[in-house]
Amino acid sequence: MAAALLGLLLAPAAVPSAATPRLPAGPGTAPTVTAVASGGTAALTGYAIRSAAQVPDTAAAVSTPGYATTGWHRAGPRSTVLAALVADGTHPDPFYSTDQQRIPRRDFADPWWYRSDFTLPETAERTSLDFSGVISAADVYVNGRQVASAAEVAGMYTRHELDITDLVRAGTNTVAFRIRPNDPRKHLTLGWLDWLQPPPDANMGIVRDVLVRRRGPVSLHDAHVVTGLDVSSPGSGPAELTVKARVRNDSQEAATATVTAAVGGTGIVLSEDVTLRARETRTLVFTPDRHRQLRLQRPALWWPAGMGPQNLYGLHLTATVAGSRSDSVRHAFGIRDVKAPLDSAGARRYTINGRPLLIRGAGWSADELLRWDTTAAEDRIKAALDAGLNTLRLEGHIEPDEFFDLADRYGMLLLPGWECCDKWEGQVNPTGTGEKWNAADRLTARASMAAEAARLRDHPSVLSFLIGSDFAPDAQTERDYLDALRAADWPTPVVPAASAVTTALSGPSGMRMTGPYDWVPPSYWYDKREGGATGFNSETSAGPSIPTLDTLRRTLSPAELETLWESPSAPQYHRSPSRTFNTLKLFNDALAHRYGAPRGLRDYVAKAQLGQYENVRAQFEAYARNATDSTDPSTGLVYWMFNSGWTSLHWQLVDRYLDQGGAYYGAKKANEPLHIQYSYDDRTVAVINRRPDAVSGLTARITLFGTDGTSLHDRTVRGLRVGGDGARTTAATVPAVVAASGGPDSTYLARLTLTDSAGREVSRNVYWLSTRPDVLDYDAGDWYHTPTTTYGDLTGLNSLAAATVTATARTTRHAGSQSTTTVTIRNTSSGNTPALLTDLHLVDGRDAPVLPVRWNDNQISLWPGESAVLTAHHRTADPADGALRVRVSGWNTPTTHITPSTP
Known part of the structure; x- marks a missing residue:
């Protein structure tokens, strides 16, 4: 079946765009009132926020319609406190130099109010609030009444459905969250470990949609599809579908609902009547034993990018009562089979749809302020695929639904899991900073696992769930996690930790976390010991990653730029808060010994790009070569990391602005x-x-x-x-x-x-x-x-003698906002000197990079007489930025600019 046909999925429930807006509004601006239609679902479109220390009024007053929010700040529908205050100019951009240190942490020591209004039509429908993503906990009020306490609404990943039918009215209604401060050592939320300088507000806020749902007397919950694929003939076997959902009668009277299940792209439509007592919930299951249509002889399978098409189906469930729609749910799912047995050397080896799969992965980072931007996430996923990666690992920081939708669409595999070192591993990590768990923490952890399992299980891009990171959970926690995953019909392997552990319930992890995390030479990856290319290494790289000179000048002050290359032992604020990783000494010493002491900033950056290219390339190449080794094969690596949540010198293949240097192109070449x-x-x-x-x-x-x-x-x-x-x-x-x-x-x-x-x-x-x-x-x-x-x-x-490179270019505009620039370059030097690591950059009239861009190849080396045709796909340049040009430079090539011709 054609992928185009399968792509005609039944659209998800009407929810406004989830991208956090770039808000110019300052203090005193109220958010837009959210209108909720009859029988509909809508996300709150934004909030008025203010520190509770500056609000003397009672919670009942704050949560009453008509309350004045003069002097409050505006926040988007998914926003931390600091994200809102940076957006409205209250605090400086924390991504430049040490400006983040200018933001006082005391501003976030008290709870903050998040207040929003929504309107309802005159109707007798059931109304509920449905949300997760609260950091760290919240007291919730609606129209002057408390509906939940912070003891109940705790943890970033727990999901909450609050029935507010008896509190709302036709017209304007108010919901208010009193958000508690976050401390990742004390709360099951998220932290930044040694990745970057943590934000002063510790990400307190609401970072996922808060939905207002309107439904009839019978509602649908937990709808999903369990798929079974015969992989005896890889890629072509038949499949069976089982459709499940919980049907709940929310009324005080018995009710009979007709539940209809449709599977888009197959023509399958099933229906069954369900009679429920008042307040009764029943699980409805459509099985292939009772419904032969659910046996697909030639299913259109979902494949990772490069292995086949990303076919998706659509599930649409509707409940009707007395001929009227009471509720409906719809979402996409894919058919694929994932297995990950341990090989003879004890390493976890993945297969998908019966075919072998070497994991070529990297660690994913959310934005430091947890700002969600669908376009930015899409750009990064495209960049990861362009670099030849097939997997992204999410250690905590589990992104919103749109991220997983994008991964499904583009064929990027995902390894989500809980993070290490802070509260999440406080009960088992003797060297971490997290507090030990109490009974309430255990309930929060299990609820978090249940919520994320239900949210992620139908996404074919999700390869596994890692219930531990540096350490495996203790026996009780592991049992709680596994029970929650089993109850959710979790379809893919569960890994007890990203490190080499063995647990009583899950057995060996089949993974190891031996690093390294700082500089080692390229030959290191070929030694079959420590972090060398054997087994499955879930975190590994040579540490520092110096961005391009363009990005460095956007990131560091002039004084910091000099320190970067002149003082190897100096602490670097944009490397890491960890004392282990806060300098560039190991990296800079290696550059000086291997390439010669830097003669200035430009020379230092050029040598860094050479060093990063050779090192990253060697890492991925070693794992690729050893994947077919007969005695101790490599089965997967996760480069630490793909991106950073802010402007960084540390653990990244691409920088904050998606500029591409030696590390990126080394990975792209190897893959x-x-x-x-x-x-x-x-x-x-x-x-x-x-x-x-x-x-x-x-x-x-x-x-x-x-x-x-x-x-x-x-x-x-x-x-x-x-x-x-x-x-x-x-x-x-x-x-x-x-x-x-x-x-x-x-x-x-x-x-x-x-x-x-x-x-x-x-x-x-x-x-x-x-x-x-x-x-x-x-x-x-x-x-x-x-x-x-x-x-x-x-x-x-x-x-090396100076090389001469000539180039011609042509830019073609396509429909929409996309363009292609094609560059033909030739080494016209005399003699036999190569133009080493020749780099092409698209730049505007100010010589600033045009980003994002995807080249078919770049940083190539040509000998005299050799030529290459390189193609860049990019957004059409804004004429206000000046004429588009191609900047040509290289290790031994002087910098020149050419202006592309246009049709």
């Missing part, structure tokens, strides 16, 4: 669908094929060069064949290069090219290598890095 790569340990050259089908007739060419352009080795291997789904074949072994005594320096270059049977280049990969290896002292290693005692010598790159 090409068809890829040729070099191995740092045994000098073999391998071809990796991530496409579903095998490829034959390939030709690999391996050429080694000295930095003066001298050819040191040249070999061509023809007739290569490589299987699909991550298979590899070894093409050749590169001979060892030894620096001659008193001769050339110890730096040399390796150029690998792969052409198909028609002679087209399908993969190009260039390495800068040293005859002197990096030497690691594993015995002196710790949990976050392994010391390097001898560094490789790449200083020969400083002697």
Whole structure:
């Protein structure tokens, strides 16, 4: 069945856009009144907020319609306190320099009021408030009456449905939340660990929609689809669907409801009458044993990106009473099968729809102020896919529904789970900061698990749930989590922790969390020990990630920019609040030893991009090569991290503004669908094929060069064949290069090219290598890095002759706001000097990057006479920003600008 047909899903209930608006309004501006139609559902469109310390009136007064909010601030429908105060200009942008330190924490020591109005028509329908996302807890009032206490509404992830039928009236109504301050050490909410400098308000607020629901006497709850797929013939087996929902009679009288279930894209329509006593709830199940239509012989499966289409179906349930609609629910679901058994080495190995899957993942971060922007999230997911990732891990910070909808649509797999170290692991983590749990905490944790399981189970993008992170939950908590997941018909593997643990109920995690988290050399990833490429490593990277110079100048003050490269041991506010990670010493020392001491900021940034490119590339390539190892294979890695929640120097493949540097393009190169790569340990050259089908007739060419352009080795291997789904074949072994005594320096270059049977280049990969290896002292290693005692010598790159690159470009506008810029670049240098790591940036009239942008390739290296055609997809530039240009630069290429032609 065509994906386009399956995409015609029944639309979800009418809820306003969830993107947090960029609000220009200042103090004294009231939020828009939310109108709720008869039989409808609407999200509150915003709030008036103010510190309770500045509100002398009673809760009854504050929550009464007509209460004056002069002097209050305006907040969006999902907003922390600080997000609202930054939006209205009360506090400075916390993302620049140390401006966040100017925001006084005492402003958030007291509760804050969140107040909103909504209107109802004259009708006798049942009315309820449905919400989650309160940080950290709230007393809730409607029209002057308390409907819930902070003891009941506690925890970010717990879901609450409050019946307010007897309190509301036709016309204007008021709901008010008195939000308690947050402390992630004391509350089951979220914290920022060592990721970034935590916000002064600790994210107190309401960060998910508050829905006002209007329904008839019988309501529908917990609707979902349980899918079963036969994977004996991978990708083509039949499937069975089971549709479930709880039907509840909210009236004081017996009622009979007709419940109709329709599955969009299949023509399936089922119906059943349910008779309920007053206030009775019953689970209704449509099974394939009773309804043969629920057996699909040729289901349209959901696949991760690159493995197949992202087919989705739609579920629509309606309850009617006496011929009138009483309630309805609708959402999308996908059919796919996920398994993750332990392999012979004890590592968790995922398959999807019966096909093998190497997890190429990275850690996802929410915005530091938890501001939700659907477009921004979509841009980041597209960037992750463009970098060749197939999975994002959410350690806590579990995003709103739209995030999971986007992942379903684009084919990005997700690994959500609870976070480490703070309250979430306070009962088991002897080194963490979280408090031990009490009985109320255990209830909150179980309710959180039940709510998130029900919310996420029908999303085919969700690969697993990690009920622990650095530590597994204790036995009682694990049992509570598993009971909640089982009750929700959770469909995918449950992992007891992201670290290497074994629990009585879940068994071995099949994962490990050995890091590293700070700088190590590229060869590290090939050592089959510590963080090397074996098994499933849930958190691992070489730590710092210096952004582009454009982003650095938007992030740091001039003085901080100088400290960045001049003072390796200086604390860096934009790295981490952790004393372990608050400097760049390990990274900067390695750059200076391997590439030579920086001569200035620009030189430092250029060397950082080279270092990050080679390191990230090596990490992903090592895991790809070892995925088919017969004795100790790699099964997955989660690069720590994909993005940061603010402007950072730390743990990111892309920066806050989605600019792309060496780390990003190193990942993109390593994760090409068809890829040729070099191995740092045994000098073999391998071809990796991530496409579903095998490829034959390939030709690999391996050429080694000295930095003066001298050819040191040249070999061509023809007739290569490589299987699909991550298979590899070894093409050749590169001979060892030894620096001659008193001769050339110890730096040399390796150029690998792969052409198909028609002679087209399908993969190009260039390495800068040293005859002197990096030497690691594993015995002196710790949990976050392994010391390097001898560094490789790449200083020969400083002697590369200047290269000349010419370019032409053309920009084509498409329908809507999208454009494509195509650039043809050529190395026109004389001699045999490559243009190393040539970078293209689209910039506006002020030379500021045009972002986001997705290049088919970038930061490429070309030898004289070689050319490449690079294509960028981007939003159409705003004429007010000046003419679009392409900035061409590189390691040994002077910066030039060209103006694209247009049709």
